[in-house]
Amino acid sequence: MSISIRQNEASALRLTAVAAGHELALDMPAPQGEGPDPHDYFDTALGGCKAMTVLLYARRKEYPLETVEVKVERDASRERAGVYGLSVTLTxxxxxxxxxRQDLLSIADRCPIHKLMTQTEVEVTTRLG
Incomplete structure (x- = not known):
């Protein structure tokens, strides 16, 4: 999978990412921009993965889950010290x-993005094109 990101205007921080054929707006939060910023997408990936994991698991187990809501709250106050806190509430x-309910809570913590964020060493290589 490849994601491409392009700057929309030479003097602006507004960007457009294209992932799986879908365009996603990237910006900075106010006062520099109008958001969402890259941190928002990082946090959204976790919440979306938990929601999808819970829904798929509930269907497989034939649980009477109608809908799920996920709220992700960020505490980036210690990010420069190497701690990025995310608190997730499932409804x-x-x-x-x-x-x-407890089974679904447990399975939410086993979603692939949660595992990626907490149990995997991520290697990033940056090069000029």
Missing amino acids: LHGNLDDAQ
Whole structure:
């Protein structure tokens, strides 16, 4: 998979990323721009992955999950010290019993992006084109 990113205007921080044929706006938060910024997409990847993982697992187990909402809150106050905090709240809608709810909570922490962020060493190579 390849993602391309282009600057929209020579003097602006507004960018467009193209992933799987879909355009995504990139910017800086106010006052420099209007957002969303790259951190927002990083955080969104985690929340989206947890939601999809929970939904797919609930379908496979035939749990009565109707919908899921995910809220991701960021604490970047210690990012320069090497700590980037994300707090995730799942809201599960449907006639689920306590055991099913706990099972879905547990599976959410096993989503691929959660694992990537917490259990994998990521290697990044940057070169000139």
